[in-house]
Amino acid sequence: MSGENKTYGLLLKAKILFLLLFLSFNNSVWASEPDEREVQPTVATEHAAETHGEEGEVDIAAVAFEHILDAHSWHLWGEGHHAVAIPLPVIIYSNTKGLQFFSSGKFEHGYAEYNGYKLEHEEIIPLDTNETIYDFSITKNVAQLFLTATILFLLFTSIAKAYKTTGVTTAPKGKQSFFEPLITFVRDDIAKANIGHNSDKYVPYLLTVFFLILINNAIGLIPIGANLTGNIAFTFVLSVITLIVTNINANKHYWHHIFLPPAPKALYPILVPLEIVGIFTKPFALMIRLFANITAGHIIVISLVGLIFVFKTIWISPVAVGFALFIDVLECLVALLQAYIFTLLTALFIGSACADHNEDGVHNDEDEKALAKH
Amino acid sequence: MNSLIILASLITPGIGLIFWTSIVFIILLVLLGKFAWKPILNAIKTREEGIEKALASAESALKDMRELKSNNEKILLEAKAERDVMLKEARETKETIIAEAKDKATKEAERILASAREQLIAEKNAAVAELKSQVAGLSIEIAEKILRSELSSDDKQKALVNNLMKDVNLN
Numbered sequence: 001m002s003g004e005n006k007t008y009g010l011l012l013k014a015k016i017l018f019l020l021l022f023l024s025f026n027n028s029v030w031a032s033e034p035d036e037r038e039v040q041p042t043v044a045t046e047h048a049a050e051t052h053g054e055e056g057e058v059d060i061a062a063v064a065f066e067h068i069l070d071a072h073s074w075h076l077w078g079e080g081h082h083a084v085a086i087p088l089p090v091i092i093y094s095n096t097k098g099l100q101f102f103s104s105g106k107f108e109h110g111y112a113e114y115n116g117y118k119l120e121h122e123e124i125i126p127l128d129t130n131e132t133i134y135d136f137s138i139t140k141n142v143a144q145l146f147l148t149a150t151i152l153f154l155l156f157t158s159i160a161k162a163y164k165t166t167g168v169t170t171a172p173k174g175k176q177s178f179f180e181p182l183i184t185f186v187r188d189d190i191a192k193a194n195i196g197h198n199s200d201k202y203v204p205y206l207l208t209v210f211f212l213i214l215i216n217n218a219i220g221l222i223p224i225g226a227n228l229t230g231n232i233a234f235t236f237v238l239s240v241i242t243l244i245v246t247n248i249n250a251n252k253h254y255w256h257h258i259f260l261p262p263a264p265k266a267l268y269p270i271l272v273p274l275e276i277v278g279i280f281t282k283p284f285a286l287m288i289r290l291f292a293n294i295t296a297g298h299i300i301v302i303s304l305v306g307l308i309f310v311f312k313t314i315w316i317s318p319v320a321v322g323f324a325l326f327i328d329v330l331e332c333l334v335a336l337l338q339a340y341i342f343t344l345l346t347a348l349f350i351g352s353a354c355a356d357h358n359e360d361g362v363h364n365d366e367d368e369k370a371l372a373k374h
Numbered sequence: 375m376n377s378l379i380i381l382a383s384l385i386t387p388g389i390g391l392i393f394w395t396s397i398v399f400i401i402l403l404v405l406l407g408k409f410a411w412k413p414i415l416n417a418i419k420t421r422e423e424g425i426e427k428a429l430a431s432a433e434s435a436l437k438d439m440r441e442l443k444s445n446n447e448k449i450l451l452e453a454k455a456e457r458d459v460m461l462k463e464a465r466e467t468k469e470t471i472i473a474e475a476k477d478k479a480t481k482e483a484e485r486i487l488a489s490a491r492e493q494l495i496a497e498k499n500a501a502v503a504e505l506k507s508q509v510a511g512l513s514i515e516i517a518e519k520i521l522r523s524e525l526s527s528d529d530k531q532k533a534l535v536n537n538l539m540k541d542v543n544l545n
Contacts, residue, residue, distance in 0.1 A: 061380075062380075065380040068384065069380070069383060070391065121379060123383065135388065135390045136389070136393055138394075139390060139391065142390065142391060142394040142395075145391075149398050149402045153409075153410070156409075156411070157410050163418075164413060168417045168418075168424060169424065180414075183415070183418065200415075203411065204406065204407040204411040204415075207411055208399070208402060208406050208407070208411075212402065231391060233390075233391035234395050236387045237395040241399065
């Protein structure tokens, strides 16, 4: 476990290093063309110019973030006014106007204002400064979430049906045989190995988390796919659920360990707050890990492809494409591994909070030894 | 700066996505839990238990078969031993029967020989007796014929009386 963590730490560090390198690089490119932007008269066209400078200048950082961040329309291809995108529903709750519902097509890719709102960096901003809005729009990420949830539901119910129709005595076929090893892997090597004999209760949660992250990681790698697992809101929700599941099912020993740690009483003022913070740092790390890994991977790929536009020569493309391909393949591995890591750590946290690994009815230090041996 | 705004939005969780993710995830968890994970996990468990049971029964069947085989071998060995004993007995019986038969035959032969010899002796004696009686008859016949020829004429009678007279001693 610690070995894997170390590898991931290293991978993450390498990615951040890459990210910083490219960001600084791109910022300098960016800084060299500020004048052109200032000439632009309106707010809306200024936004367009920021993303894609005049005379074919491409701002790589802006393009990269555009791909990573959420959007109110599902962009397919094209730039500026000619962009081809699927408009998505906008749902806003405003303190002055109440609940509003309209299509994101009304903003015309950020070039138009609608109903007293404008779209800036894919964020809906009210023109009236006294108005506060809460954006519950079906954004690209939400749309992909709906889509993947539907796919997962249809896929796994059809697999469940296959078990019902062919029975359990015949060998699994097709998608059934592809997913069965994954399901048993989550059940045996993630849940059972970390939670112990009481693991069956948590297997549905772990399976749902694993497959939802996996499918979204995979779709995020497709150029038009949304970067849902690289969005901190998504990882935040999953981590909060893990936090809730962990602490609701925690047993006496877990809380005893936090509020009455096995240490001299004099150290309690330091240890107890640390232990309490520790409850939250574990899921927090979970949130950051998935978000940062997926986002960093996407930034690297876009930055590598962006090299062509930075150097403005076609001759760099073999290098750029080669590296981007390499990173893409690596990202395929990361997509699976991050889904695995998230699920594994969730199981580990649940296991350390509620399991008794030697099956004596309580969780104590002997359990830790049993777990270490395992 | 522009990039700072973007970075801020990158690490600020948006309320909309938090809302939708929570709802969708919980609904997905409930639906998949009920309609997918439960039947799938149950099916896999049932199959695993079935496989375990099948393996166990195969093991016991193998054990049974081994026992049966060793039993069969034992029975075969016993049968062979029995056959050997029977063969031996049969051979012994055969030898005794042959010996007895030989003995009997010898005795019978001897008996037959003895009776034949006795018969032979009796027949020889009878033949000798008959021969003797025939020889006596013949002798009488011959003597008669001779007497008749001797006494056929007076001269010859006289001669015979004379001759006999000569031998008779009157004293």
